[in-house]
Amino acid sequence: MKTIRIRKFTILCLFIILTFPWIFYVGAHFLETKSFNLGIQADSKMTQIIAVISGLLLSFLIVAYTMRRYILIPLEKMSASARQIAEGDLDIQLPSSKISEIAEVHDGFHVMVDSLKKSYQKQIELEDERRFVIAAVAHDLRTPLFALRGYLEGLEQGIADSPEKQAKYLQVCKEKSAQLDRLVEDLFTFTKTELLETEFKKNTVDLSIVLQRSIDSVSPLAHQKHVSIIMHQFGEECVVIGDAHLLERAMNNLLDNAVKFTPCHGKIFVECYKNGNNVIFTIKDTGVGFSSDELERVFEPLYRGEVSRNRLTGGVGLGMTISKKIIKQHGGDLVAANHSDGGALLSGSIPLANSSF
Template sequence: MRTIRIRTFTFIGLYAIFMIPWIFYIAAYYMENGTIRFATDTQHERLLRGQAAEMMRLIESGAGEWSDPDWQERLHDRLRQAKMDAAIYSASDEELFRSDPERDGPMAATERFSVVADGQLLGRVVLYLPGSNALQAVAAIAGLLLALFIVGFELRRFLLKPLERMSLAARQIADGDWDARLPSSRIKEIAEVRDGFDVMVKGLRQASRKQAELEEERRFVIAAVAHDLRTPLFALRGYLDGMEQGIARSPEKLARYLAVCKEKSAQLDRLVEDLFTFTKLEYLDAELHRSTVDVNRVMRDAIESLGPQAGRKHVAVTAEYAEEELAVVGDSHLLERAMNNLLDNAVRHTSPHGEISVRCRKDGAKVAFAIRDTGPGFSEEELQRAFEPLYRGEASRNRSTGGAGLGLTISRRIMLQHGGELAVGNDTYGGALLTGWLPGANQ
């Protein structure tokens, strides 16, 4: 839709206000005079005076025929040609002739004279001269009123109505009606405001939806955390009560109870640590402590820290490192935390006596890594929801098979914070495959 600027619309309106009355004036002048040639006031007055003198002589010369119908008819024709009217009265004020009975009154332009012959008054004549510019003035005023009406109508259509509808739409949006339609306008400035307002509304709509999603996620996180905290706490309380009540009397049973309590406290410690890291990454937007980090070393340290856990399941971990240094710029603590989470996920989902293979390499300007295990791999649903906070593939939230459901989420967000990416998939020969990359230190 083509638009015009306000100044252009204003110029067109002023032009119409000036031109329409002028057109009406010219049309009225042409209708009255049969020409559009305008005479000056002096020329017009001189012409009018000559016509009046000629008409006076005609009436005075026909004094003896004032009552003759034929003479009155000829006089009437002459008066009509000259656009004049006349009234003739006898010496006794008896009306003998009137060309237009309605042409009278104090506002009419007249010439009055008496006809005298041999010292005797024959009668009086009233000559009504042509109207000056009354018709043209009325036409010009009518044109001005029409122009004002047209300009006012278009002003309301192009300016006021779009603004009124935009104000109404703003109130509807403020009340939460995101589907309120913003009006279009042919005025460029209003159209630009409308486009800017539309962008703002889309941003607010997205922010509102994001807020609703965050609120829903918050409720889910609270419920899930409450469940995850309650399970080990319930177990701890049960075993501690058993020890307090003397149920565990033998050293072997007491040692087993203590081992369970230690395991549950470790689970609580891990859950709290995961929640703290997730909150820090998600909401606090912590500043990274950047330094040059070797991904080979980070992966080696992560493998060593997960060695005891893998040893208990008799899972073999093999690693293939790049010959050169795989330098990246980032937070070494967070990067090691991300690799720990990935390896922990692989160890937990690998069957006893299984195998985990790790590979780090240079891929152009990127540093890439891959972690493959011999576990069951990811299902279709897990591939789509693996990075959702607190999501775990198993139907029950059993800690013997699953963690807090934050490990992959935290790892991916750490990668994104460092300008990289993390993806999940299934290896061709079976098992899960986690691949990721980070920008090299020279980028």
């Protein structure tokens, strides 16, 4: 829609106010004298006076109507819409205007409303996700708690009447308490990544060192399954800006997941190298890989591919989600795929320390 600036509009209004009385005066003079020669005197001035007043009134009516239609009504509608938005109703309709400044405010208003709608929808989705996470975690916490309570009651009531049974009961209690600790830690980290979107410690971190620490952390579990973890080092520092604790948490989740779903005597290959302005890391295993459904949903909160195996390993379904969020908060991304040799392939990138994100 073609618009004009308010300065031109004001000049046009003044032009109408000044021109109409003059046109009416000339017209009345012509009717009286049958000539456009203003030097000829009419018999009566009353007709010219009435014509001038009529032209002046008509010009005021035209200007008033135009100002009301293109300035006052849009401003009144915007004021009413602002009150409507304050009451939580985002379903608004604003009239258009041919005045550029009003049109710009109109467009800005619509952009704001669209942004508020998206924000409101995102808030609803986050609230639904929060409730879902709490319900699911509460359900997952109940299973090891019941088992822990049952074994403790067995010890208390003397059911474990031999040193071997007592040792077995204590070992199960230890495993269940460790499972509870993992569940609570996952929930805490997930909540932290949700609430502290951009607030985290920013220091220079060598990602290859973080990966090596994570490998050391999951090595006991890998040794139990006779899984080999092989890290390829390229002799260069892969320094990024970020929170070393959060990054290590992300890598722990990814490697822990790889170890859990790699069969006994399998292998896991880890790489970390620079590529342009990014640090690239990959974790490749010799497991069964992801199904097509898993590839689409692997980073969803509480999604579980291979549900039974997740229950056996005590997973709550937040590890991959947490890792994805942490990597994205550091300006990077994490994707899942299947490599050509079979098995899962997790690839991530984070900007180098000398690159801004």
